[in-house]
Amino acid sequence: MAQDPRYRSRGVSLENTRPLDFASVRESFQASQSLQKRLDRVTDIAFSELKTKAEREGKMYAVQNPISLQQIQDAIGSGTPLESLIQDSDTVFGASAAAAQATLLRQDLLNDFTLKLQELNSGIDSNMVTDVDSVIVDVNANIDGYANVLSQIDPESSINFRASAATIGAATVKKALDAAEARNMAENEVKSQNQLNFFKQYWASTLRTDSDALSKLAFLKEREVNSFAVFRRNPKTFSDNVAKFNAEVDSGIQNELANHLIESKTISKFYNGERGEWGMILAARGLDTPDNIQKIIKIATDKIDQQGTLMKAERDAQYNLKQETFIDLYDKFTSQVYSGEEFKNELKAINYPLSVELLKEINNEKASSLIQNENFSDLSLQVQLGKMDYGSIDNKAYAGDISYFQAADLKKQYLQVTKTLKAGNDIINNRLRIDDLTVMRMNQDNPLRTLIADARFELSLAQSRAVGNGEEFDQRTAAIEIAEKTAQKYKELALPKHISTVSRHLKKTDYQFTTGEAFAELTDAEILSLKYKGKDLAPRTYERLMKNRNTLKDIYEGQIVMEMPNE
Amino acid sequence: MEMLSIAGSVFSAMQGMQQAKSQKAMYKLQALQTQAESERKALQYEQRANDTLRNLNKAIASNLSRGYAGGVVGFEGSTALINTASGRDAGRDFMFDIQNAENALLAGTTQAEIYGIAGKTAYTSGMFSAAAGLAEAGYKYSKIGSAPAPTSTTPSLLIS
Numbered sequence: 001m002a003q004d005p006r007y008r009s010r011g012v013s014l015e016n017t018r019p020l021d022f023a024s025v026r027e028s029f030q031a032s033q034s035l036q037k038r039l040d041r042v043t044d045i046a047f048s049e050l051k052t053k054a055e056r057e058g059k060m061y062a063v064q065n066p067i068s069l070q071q072i073q074d075a076i077g078s079g080t081p082l083e084s085l086i087q088d089s090d091t092v093f094g095a096s097a098a099a100a101q102a103t104l105l106r107q108d109l110l111n112d113f114t115l116k117l118q119e120l121n122s123g124i125d126s127n128m129v130t131d132v133d134s135v136i137v138d139v140n141a142n143i144d145g146y147a148n149v150l151s152q153i154d155p156e157s158s159i160n161f162r163a164s165a166a167t168i169g170a171a172t173v174k175k176a177l178d179a180a181e182a183r184n185m186a187e188n189e190v191k192s193q194n195q196l197n198f199f200k201q202y203w204a205s206t207l208r209t210d211s212d213a214l215s216k217l218a219f220l221k222e223r224e225v226n227s228f229a230v231f232r233r234n235p236k237t238f239s240d241n242v243a244k245f246n247a248e249v250d251s252g253i254q255n256e257l258a259n260h261l262i263e264s265k266t267i268s269k270f271y272n273g274e275r276g277e278w279g280m281i282l283a284a285r286g287l288d289t290p291d292n293i294q295k296i297i298k299i300a301t302d303k304i305d306q307q308g309t310l311m312k313a314e315r316d317a318q319y320n321l322k323q324e325t326f327i328d329l330y331d332k333f334t335s336q337v338y339s340g341e342e343f344k345n346e347l348k349a350i351n352y353p354l355s356v357e358l359l360k361e362i363n364n365e366k367a368s369s370l371i372q373n374e375n376f377s378d379l380s381l382q383v384q385l386g387k388m389d390y391g392s393i394d395n396k397a398y399a400g401d402i403s404y405f406q407a408a409d410l411k412k413q414y415l416q417v418t419k420t421l422k423a424g425n426d427i428i429n430n431r432l433r434i435d436d437l438t439v440m441r442m443n444q445d446n447p448l449r450t451l452i453a454d455a456r457f458e459l460s461l462a463q464s465r466a467v468g469n470g471e472e473f474d475q476r477t478a479a480i481e482i483a484e485k486t487a488q489k490y491k492e493l494a495l496p497k498h499i500s501t502v503s504r505h506l507k508k509t510d511y512q513f514t515t516g517e518a519f520a521e522l523t524d525a526e527i528l529s530l531k532y533k534g535k536d537l538a539p540r541t542y543e544r545l546m547k548n549r550n551t552l553k554d555i556y557e558g559q560i561v562m563e564m565p566n567e
Numbered sequence: 568m569e570m571l572s573i574a575g576s577v578f579s580a581m582q583g584m585q586q587a588k589s590q591k592a593m594y595k596l597q598a599l600q601t602q603a604e605s606e607r608k609a610l611q612y613e614q615r616a617n618d619t620l621r622n623l624n625k626a627i628a629s630n631l632s633r634g635y636a637g638g639v640v641g642f643e644g645s646t647a648l649i650n651t652a653s654g655r656d657a658g659r660d661f662m663f664d665i666q667n668a669e670n671a672l673l674a675g676t677t678q679a680e681i682y683g684i685a686g687k688t689a690y691t692s693g694m695f696s697a698a699a700g701l702a703e704a705g706y707k708y709s710k711i712g713s714a715p716a717p718t719s720t721t722p723s724l725l726i727s
Contacts, residue, residue, distance in 0.1 A: 005630035005646075007623045007653030012615070012660040015667050017674035023594065023685035031692030038699045045706070 051092050058087065058096025066104045069112060072149055082152040102154030106161045109146045113165050116142055117172045124172070124179050135176040139169040188234040192241045195230045199223050200248050207256035213280040220249060253281060254292075258300035267300055323390045325350050327415055330408040333362075340364070357397075358404040368403035376406045383413045384456040385439055385449070390414065416460050424459045424479035428452070431483035432490075432560045447493060448560065455486040487558055495555055502548045508532055508541070520552040576704030580697040587693020594686025598679035605675015612668035616661045623657035 067085050075082055087097035120138065123129030143165045151158035206219050224245070231241040257278050261267045266274070271293070275282065282288040287296075326347065333343040340362045347354055360366040368376070379396060382388045390411055397407035417425065429435055432452065442449040459475065459482050466473035499516040506513045509530045513519065527545050530537060537545075551561050627650050634646035642650075 005626060005633050006649050007626035007657045009656035009660055010619070012619070012663040012667075014663055014670070017670050018678075020674065020678055020681060022681060023597070024681045024688055027594075027685040027688040027692065031688055031695075034692055034696055038696060038703075041703065042699075045703070049710075 054092040055096035058093040058098075059100045061087070061093070062097045062100030062104060065101070066108070067101050067153070069108060072105075076149075082149065086153055098154065102150065102157040105153065106150055106157040109150065109161060110164055113142055113146055114168060117168060120172050121175060124176050127179075127183075129176065130180065130183065132173075132176045132180045136173055139173055143169055185234050185236065188230075189237055192227075192231050192234060192237065195227045196241065196244055196248060199227055199245065200252065203248065203252040204256055207252060207281075208259075213277040213284075216281060217284050250285060250287060253278075253285060253287060254296050254299055257282075257296050258303055261296070261300045262303060267297060271297055320390065322350055322352060323411060324415060326352050327408065327412050330405075331412070355398075355404070357400075361404050366403070368406055372400075372402050372406060375401045376410070379410055380413060380457065381450070381453045383410050384417060384453040384460070386417060388414065413457075413460060416463065417456065421456070421459055421463060421475055424475035424482075425456055427476060427479035428455050428459065428483045428486070431480070431487060434560060448490065451486055451490055451493070455482050458482050487560070490560060491555060491558070494561065495552075498548070498552055498555060498561075502545075502552060505541075505544060505548060509537060509545075510534075516552050517556065520549055520556055522549055573704075573708065576701060576708075580701040580704075583693055583697030583700060587690045587697065590693060591686040591690035594682045594689060598682035598686070601678040601682060602675050605671045605673075605678070608671035608675070609668035612664045612671060616664035616668070619657050619660040619664065623653055623661075626653045626657075 071085055072082065074080075075085055086101045087094040089095045089098045117139070120129060120135060124135070129135060143162060146165065147158045147162045150161050203220070203223070206216055209216075227245055228242065231238045231245070234241075257270075260278070261270050270278075275288075279288065282292070329338065329343060329346045329350075332338045333340070338346065343362060344354065344359070357366065375396070379388065379393070379402060383393070388410070393402075393407050393410045393414065396402050396410075397404050402410070429452075432455075434448075434452065439449060439452055459479055462478045462482070463473050463475065495516065502516065502519060503513045506519070509532050511519075511530050524546060527549060528542055530542075530545070554561050630646055630649045630653070634640070634644070639646050
């Protein structure tokens with residue numbers, strides 16, 4: 001290949017060098033930025049410190065210089081803008097102080113508002129404030145007034161105040177509303193009750209008039225319309241009051257009809273279907289059912305019975321009064337205040353029956369016989385036990401079992417037992433843990449019965465002695481002493497008998513009886529472990545021994561045991 | 568908690584310092600790399616310049632040979648004209664490459680110096696930042712505060 005005789009240029013030219021990477025500038029820039037950030041942070045921290053300090057000082061200033069309600073009033077009075085009372089909010093110190101001052105003022109206003117509400121609440125509670133509208137106006141006016149004051153100082157505090165005040169103000173308004181409603185309801189209820197009472201009286205008198213059934217029913221309809229209108233004012237009690245009204249209508253008809261039947265003596269005719277004008281009234285009210293007819297007849301008959309009972313009670317009261325007067329006169333006669341003649345005259349004055357036998361005794365022409373004396377002692381016991389009264393004592397005298405004077409003595413005892421010595425007798429009963437009914441049920445041979453009668457008789461004697469000596473008689477103290485003595489007597493009487501019974505029962509056991517106290521202290525387990533000749537006892541024997549142990553224990557503790565073992 | 572926050576701040580500062588050192592080292596390395604790269608580039612330009620000279624010699628030799636073979640005196644006539652042209656072209660190529668090599672060296676040196684400055688800046692900035700961070704942490708720590716130490720209520724014994 002032939003060599004090119006000429007050098008051909010390869011087109012070399014000045015080449016661009018790689019662009020410079022100005023890393024130093026970048027680093028300087030970054031370092032500068034970093035430094036700036038760091039300085040910013042330092043500045044921020046410093047400012048933050050200062051800001052915190054200023055805020056704290058602002059708050060302290062606000063606490064030391066709170067805005068008083070008086071300042072507010074003065075500012076309003078003098079036309080000074082309220083915002084002049086607080087610090088300038090353009091600085092951190094000022095903003096913090098103003099916020100704190102506003103918060104404190106809001107709290108003060110809220111407290112003031114709460115006090116006003118408390119006054120209102122007290123007024124509502126004591127019924128001094130009864131106008132609900134005035135309460136609402138008062139509450140709203142206060143909220144608006146305070147909120148307006150606050151809004152000129154700090155709108156946010158004003159909003160917060162409104163929220164808080166509205167909540168507590170609403171409670172007072174609700175209280176006033178509730179109180180008003182309760183008053184209204186109570187007034188309506190009183191009106192309803194008055195209406196019912198009014199109707200009750202007029203309905204009974206209307207039913208008693210001679211007007212015909214239609215007129216009576218027309219009156220009822222008119223009353224019903226009027227009364228229901230009154231009842232409707234209180235919806236809560238409406239149905240109850242309607243039910244009461246209807247019950248009054250029906251019971252009025254039943255009662256007045258029953259009275260009519262009694263007065264006209266037409267119960268049997270009514271029973272047989274003769275109802276006259278009343279038939280229409282009963283039918284109008286749906287009261288003509290067989291059950292109701294029976295009920296009306298029962299009301300009528302019950303009224304008749306009740307009248308009889310009342311008359312009997314009145315008779316009894318008169319009879320008892322006469323007997324008590326007789327006892328008083330007899331006392332005066334026996335204590336020679338009255339002569340025989342005077343005594344007779346006094347008895348005649350009270351229409352006391354003067355039998356021949358009584359007159360003989362007054363005239364000292366006759367004395368009691370031996371049999372009568374024996375009977376007297378037995379009957380005295382019965383009087384003390386409350387088993388006799390004036391009537392039965394008189395009957396004994398009429399029958400000649402006792403003299404009339406003995407009868408008078410028994411009546412005196414009876415009066416003491418039933419009236420004057422009741423408290424004392426009750427003390428004796430309580431101490432001996434017994435009641436009259438139990439005593440009455442006791443067997444005639446039961447020595448406890450005699451003991452109790454003796455105790456009562458002793459109390460009666462103590463009273464007679466005291467009265468005779470012109471001393472004041474304290475029946476309670478006397479009854480306690482007598483009861484204790486009687487309990488002791490009972491113990492002395494009952495204990496040997498019970499111990500004898502117990503020791504007899506224990507003979508069929510391996511137990512070595514020593515004393516009653518030792519046996520009374522045995523536990524259930526110890527009794528159940530008793531044997532006879534090494535063998536268990538019959539279950540009934542164990543039961544009996546436990547019962548004996550309980551009885552002995554009771555007697556040792558001073559209790560009265562009803563059952564007395566036979567000798 | 569207290570020790571943890573102190574240790575955290577110190578460790579963060581140490582990290583910052585270490586980072587600054589690393590940054591400086593990285594820039595130093597980058598400067599060396601740039602320097603090496605520019606020198607390699609300059610060498611390439613020099614080699615090409617040498618190639619230019621070699622090719623020129625070859626072309627002149629060839630031209631002379633052909634002239635002599637055609638009965639033309641080598642340094643006269645067209646032969647001389649061709650050689651002149653070749654010399655002019657080759658001279659341009661050679662001079663450009665030499666200039667290129669100088670430029671490459673100059674650019675590399677400049678860049679390496681820039682990296683050196685950047686490394687120093689990064690190091691200084693990093694160190695300053697770490698120190699400032701440490702100082703800031705110390706300041707904040709001093710602001711935490713704690714309950715004052717209880718004062719002794721035991722009466723001191725007065726020895727007269």
